[in-house]
Amino acid sequence: MDGQVVGEKRSFTRRSVIPFTIGKDELEIEFHTVSLLTAELHCTLIKNGVHVETQKQVPKYTANKKKSKWRIAFWFAIGFVFGFLLSMKLSRFSLNHSV
Numbered sequence: 001m002d003g004q005v006v007g008e009k010r011s012f013t014r015r016s017v018i019p020f021t022i023g024k025d026e027l028e029i030e031f032h033t034v035s036l037l038t039a040e041l042h043c044t045l046i047k048n049g050v051h052v053e054t055q056k057q058v059p060k061y062t063a064n065k066k067k068s069k070w071r072i073a074f075w076f077a078i079g080f081v082f083g084f085l086l087s088m089k090l091s092r093f094s095l096n097h098s099v
Helices: 065-096
Strands: 015-022 025-035 040-047 050-057
Antiparallel strands (some): 015 025, 025 040, 040 050
16 A cells, blocks of 8 residues: 555465555455456455445456467367377386386
8 A cells, every 4th residue: 555565465266355454444455356267357445344446457368258268278288288298108108117
């Protein structure tokens, strides 16, 4: 807040809340990952239990959901092929070097 860190938290959940106090005001910042596919993130500021503002952010490279789906499918296929080839190579290696 105003250039100072008021809280820090790491979370693997889609929703995370960081509560903090400034003076007599109780504040919360809530981070909500709306879509894992597009990495859309909503950041909400709550002051004394009242919603103040929500800002939304979507990275440019994932803004188009159709392209994102194809990008994920492409990298999944690449991972599958390399994983398959590696497992075949390792199985041949273990067969050739078995006692």
